[in-house]
Every structure is written in C-alpha cells, then in structure tokens.
C-alpha cells in the first residue's frame with residue numbers, strides 16, 4: 409500500500425498546485441515563475457511536472473507539492489491535506505486525510 413502522501417502526490421500535479429498560487433510560464437519541459445519565496449524580477453523558480461518538484465535558482469528553495477504548500481501558507485501536513493481536498497473536491501470523492 410502506498411502511503412497517503414504518496415497517493416496524494418500521484419493524484420495531484422505540482423503544476424496544478426503551484427499555478428493556483430502563482431503564475432507559471434512554460435519553459436521547455438518545465439515551468440517557470442517568479443519565485444514566491446524571494447523578490448526577483450526575472451523568473452528563476454522552476455517547476456518540474458515530471459518529477460513533481462520545484463527549485464529556485466535564486467534562493468535555493470526546493471521541494472515537492474507539500475513543501476511548496478507548507479512554505480507558501482505555513483501549513484502543516486494536515487493543513488496541506490485539507491487544502492488538497494478543497495481544490496479537488498469537484499473531481500475527487502472524500503479521501504482519507506490522516507487526522
């Protein structure tokens with residue numbers, strides 16, 4: 409059995425999550441944006457949809473869907489899980505969020 413975290417990662421694309429917070433632009437196979445974690449004028453924040461990760465060449469911020477949401481909103485994992493539920497409620501039935 410996959411862990412709940414793994415299941416969520418498989419169902420949600422990082423592109424979908426990040427683009428709900430900031431504007432993403434296509435950059436080849438990846439997406440780029442102005443980093444939400446530091447001030448910059450040119451985008452150095454890259455999202456890899458393939459890997460489900462992000463990385464900022466400006467400030468070194470990196471992680472996955474959960475790291476992004478936590479960093480951006482200051483949520484703990486349960487908060488991130490509820491967040492996931494809220495944005496997916498149209499498509500997803502209620503799923504188990506631990507806690």
Ligand SMILES: [Zn+2]
Nearest residue numbers: 443446464467
């Ligand atoms: Zn940055």
